[in-house]
Amino acid sequence: MKRGAIRRRLAAGGAVLAAAVVIALVTPGSAQAAPAFCSGRKVRTLPFSTGSVWIYKRGDYVCAVTVPRVPGARKRMSVSVQPRGGRPVVDSGRFARRAGPVTVHAGHRCVLFKGSVGPGSVNSGWILC
Numbered sequence: 001m002k003r004g005a006i007r008r009r010l011a012a013g014g015a016v017l018a019a020a021v022v023i024a025l026v027t028p029g030s031a032q033a034a035p036a037f038c039s040g041r042k043v044r045t046l047p048f049s050t051g052s053v054w055i056y057k058r059g060d061y062v063c064a065v066t067v068p069r070v071p072g073a074r075k076r077m078s079v080s081v082q083p084r085g086g087r088p089v090v091d092s093g094r095f096a097r098r099a100g101p102v103t104v105h106a107g108h109r110c111v112l113f114k115g116s117v118g119p120g121s122v123n124s125g126w127i128l129c
Contacts, residue, residue, distance in 0.1 A: 037101045038063030043128070046113060050120030053079060053113055055128075060107045062128065065100035066115035072096060080114040083107070084126060088114075 036042075040058025051068040066079040077099035078092030083106040091100050099115070110126035 037065045037098065038103065044124075046115065046122045046124055048115070048117075048120045048122040051077070051115065051117035053115035053122055053124075055113060055124075057128065060105055061103055062106045062111050063101050063103040064113050064115070065098050065102075066117060067098045068117045075118050076116070077118075078114070078116050080112075082112045084110045084112070088112070 036056070037054070038056035038058075040056040040061070040063065042054060043057045044055040046053040046055065049069075051066055054065045054067065056063045056065075062081060062083075064079050064081045066077050068075060068077065074094040074096050076093075077095045078090060079100040079102050080088045080090045081102045081104045082088035083104055086104065086109075089102045089104050091102050093099070099117075104111075106128070110129040111124075112126055113122075113124040115122050
């Protein structure tokens with residue numbers, strides 16, 4: 001193969017690689033599409049009529065966020081996380097997008113989650129035992 005042909009192939013390969021890098025940097029990844037308010041992995045979703053409680057776990061810690069079904073105007077919202085034998089940690093007020101995040105050390109204990117948006121609410125019972 002002649003030197004000119006090798007140079008053309010290297011130049012073409014470099015151009016394709018550069019284009020791939022630009023596309024990768026410009027195109028947002030799917031991981032950015034869903035915001036995670038708590039660290040760890042999502043282990044449960046508790047849906048109810050006016051919203052949901054998202055539950056995350058990382059090691060011995062659990063975290064919860066209440067999100068409305070229809071975000072926008074400020075609504076009365078709350079989220080509560082209580083490890084068995086402990087006191088509940090609560091975030092409540094008038095929010096537009098979410099109540100929380102609320103994080104507690106649960107260890108290997110069962111945990112009670114509660115959440116509400118307006119008139120709708122959910123109570124998990126003791127879970128993640």
